[in-house]
Amino acid sequence: MGQPVAYFEITSTAPEKIREFYSALFGWTTSDDPSMEGYAMVDTGAGDDAIPGGISPSQGPGDTGVKIYVRVDDLEGDLARAGDLGAATLLPPMELPGGYGRIAVVADPDGNPVGLWA
Structure with missing residues (x-):
């Protein structure tokens, strides 16, 4: 059985502008996440089975774009x-605030960032 896409994240140098863009274009609503400065949770309005997401401020040059997070059973094993398979680790395993699990981020062989979430 495959591993599901569990979350998406849009990173921007102008996160407020991007929040407004996606809200106007798709009718998404966003709400600030008080545990992460500048981060907004996204509700696509597509119901309980929809993939949730977030919009975050850029943390450094070259980190803007769209990233998917794939649910994994063994974070360290799948990272290895x-x-x-040719990926580079961009973010080593870390705990998410609020008990939401752990994540790591890799760059696939083409350089696309992909999050692993356990």
Whole structure:
């Protein structure tokens, strides 16, 4: 069985502008996440089975864009396997605030960032 896409994230140098853009274009609503400065949770309005997301401020040059997070059972094992398959680790495993689990981020062989979420 495959691993599902569990979350999306849009990173921007102008997150307020991007929040307004997606709200106007798709009717999404956003709400500030008080545990993460400048981060907004996205509700696509597509119901309980929709993939949730977030909009975040850029943390450095070159980190803007859209990233998916894939649910994994073994964060360290899948991170190692990604490396064996040619990925580079961009963010080593870290705990998410609020008990939401742990994440890591890799760059696939083409350089696309992909989050792993356990």
